[in-house]
Amino acid sequence: MTAIDPTAHLTAEQIEELGRELDAIRDEVIAGRGEKDAAYIRKVISAQRKLELVSRGVLLFSIFPPAWLIGTAGLSVAKIMDNMEIGHNILHGQWDWMRDPKIHSTTWEWDHVSPSEQWKHSHNELHHTYTNVIGKDNDLGYGIMRVDEDQRWHPFHLGQPLWNFINACFFEYGIAAYDLELGKNLHKRRRNNPEFRARAKAVGRKIRKQVLKDYVIHPLLSGPSFLPTLAATFTANLVRNIWSHSVIMCGHFPEGVQVFERRSIKGETRGQWYLRQMMGSANISGSRAMHFMTGNLSHQIEHHLFPDLPSNRYAEVAVKVRALFEKYELEYVTGPLPKQVFSAWRKVFRLSLPNRKPKVKTPDREQELVAA
C-alpha cells in the first residue's frame, strides 16, 4: 500500500456514480451477448482440439528434429489456449449463459493438475472477491512471497526470487498446492482433516492422470520416438507454465497496483468494490494475438471488474473502462508484456529484503480507513 491513497480525491458519491457507470457497461454487454459470441468460443475450442490432435500426431515422429520442433510448438500453444482463453474463462462462468452443458463452469475440466472444482473456489471465490486484500487474498505472493511493503518481512523471503522462478517452471503444481492451501493444511492438526484429505486425493488423481498421459502414454505411443516425445511434452508444459505465470504476475504485481487492508473492505459498497478491482489490477498492452494468448487476461482490469463477461468482449469494454479511469483521474496501470514482467520481477527482488525504513502512515490515510 502506498502512503498516498490514489483514490483520496474521490467523494463517496463519485465512487457510487462510478459503480453505476460500470454497471451500465456490464448491462450493455449482457444485453448484446449472442450468436457471434457463442460461435467465437466454439471456434476457439474446436481450433484448440485440432491443434492438439495434430501436434500430438506430429510428435509420434519426434525422433526427427523438425517434427519435434513443430509438434512441441503446437502442443505448447494448444496447452496455453486450453488453460487461458478456454479453461480459465469457462470456469469463471463466462459462457454459462449459453446453457450448453459441454461448455459450462460446472462441467469443464482443464489440462492442468489442479481439479477445476478446487481452483474455482480459491480463484473465483477467494481471489476475485477479496482481490489484493492482505490476509484475505492469497494470490498476493501465493503465500510464498512478499509482494507489498505492508506484508511482514521474514528471512524466508530472501529466497523469493528463486521460489518465484521455481514456481514459474512448475506453475500448475504450484497452483494445485495453493488451491489445497498446503502450507496451512500440512500442519499436524490439519493434516488428517477428512475434507482436506478428500481434496488432496482428488488432486493426486488428477496429477496421476495428467502425468500418465503426458509422460507415459503419449511417449509409449510414439515407439522409437519415446524420449523425444517425453522431452516434447515436458517442454510444452514448461512453456505453458512459464507463460501463464508471467501473464498472471502482470495482473496484480507490477508497480502502481494497490493493495488493501483487511478492515478497509468492511461494509464495502458496490462502488468501492469496483474501485478496489480497478486499483488492484494491471493490464498488458499488445496485439490481438497477444490478448488471445493471454486468454484476455491482458485485460486484467476489465476481467476483475466483470469476471463473468465473455472474454472476447473485454477489448471493447476496455475502451469504456479506460475512459472512466480518465474521468475519475485514476491511474490505469498497463504496459507491454516485457515491461510489466520486468516490473513484477523487480518487485519480487526488491521485497525479498526488508523495507528500508519503517513505514509511516499518513494521518489522512488512517482517517480514511477508519471512515471506511
Next chain:
Amino acid sequence: MTSAALRSRAWKLLEMVTTPLLPSDYLDLVSPLRAGADLRGRIEAVLPETDDAATVVIRPGRGWRGHTAGQYVRIGVDVDGVRLWRAYSITSPTHRQDGRVTITVKAIPDGKVSNHLVRRARPGTLIQLDQPTGDFVLPQAKPAKVLYLTAGSGITPVMGMLRDIELDDAVMVHCAPQPYDVIFRNELHDLVADKKLRLTEVHTDTDGMLDIGRLDELVPDWAERETWACGPAGLLDAAEEHWTEHGVRERLHTERFRPGIVVAGEGGEVTFSATGRTVDADGATPLLDVGEEAGVLMPSGCRMGICFGCVTPLKAGAVRDLRTGEITEAEPGVLIQTCVSAAAGPCDIER
C-alpha cells in the same frame, strides 16, 4: 475376453490418451451424428407451409430409435447463442425411406424458438434431440371410426398419424382463422379427394370459435368415434367436458402443447424439492438467503454473483436477476446463481 470387455478396455485406454477430455470430444469434431454420440440432428431443409409455419427436415443421429405416429420430440436449438429446448410433434411418417424426420413449427408471437425455426434456421445447423415420446398415438388395433378434432398447430401430431396409417373411416374437424392459415391444406384436400378423409374446416375469423355443441351437426356420430383432439387449452377443456357429459370420456384422447405458462411476479412460494421444504419469499431476497434461512444446505461462494459457486438447477417457476432484472424461467438444464436471484413467482429449486 469378450469383445464387449475388450472394447471397454480399449475405450479406457483412449480416455487415458485424451484426459481430461473424452474421446467423444474429439470424435464430435468430425462425426457429431455417429452411433454412440449424444443424440443430435442436422437440419437439412426448412420448407414453408403457411405465412407463419414451416416444416423442418431433420437428419437424426445414428442413435435415433424411431417414433410412433402422433409422438413429439424435444429439440435443443441455439437461439442467439442460448440453447433452448422445446417439444414439437413429429409430422413425418414412421418409416420414411430417407431416414429423415420432420417437425412442423408455427411461429407464435414472441416465441423465441418457433420464430427462429420458421424464419432463421439454416440447413446444416446441428440441433440437440431427445428420443421421441408421448402417448397421443393410435392403438395397435386400428379403430373402426375415428374423429380428429384439431385447431391451429394442433394439426401437427394428427398429420403424423394421417401420413402413417390409412384408416377406413376418418373424419376431421379442423379450426384455423382463415383458409390460408390451414397448415397442410393441399395435402388434406388431396386426402379428401381420394376419399381417405372427410374434412370440415372451421374458419374462426368468419365462422367464430367452434361451439362444441355444433359437433352433433358436423359429425352426428361423434360419440361413437375414437377421438384424438389437439389444440388450444380452451378447445380441449370444452371437449373434455362435452365427452364427459355424454359418458364417453374414455374415447377422447387429448394432447396439450403448453401445460403451464409461467407468470413472473414479485416473490412467491419457494420449494426446495430435494430437502422437501417450502417457504414464502419476497421479490428482493436472494434465494441463497431464503434457503439458508429455511435451514436448507445451500452451496455458496462470493455472495455477489461473481464466483458461480452457488449455481443450482431451477426446476420450475421463474426467478429474477437482482442486478439486471432479467427473468429466467425454468427449463431442463437451467442453472441459476442463487446469490443474485430472487423468486419471481412460485419456483422450485433443486436443493
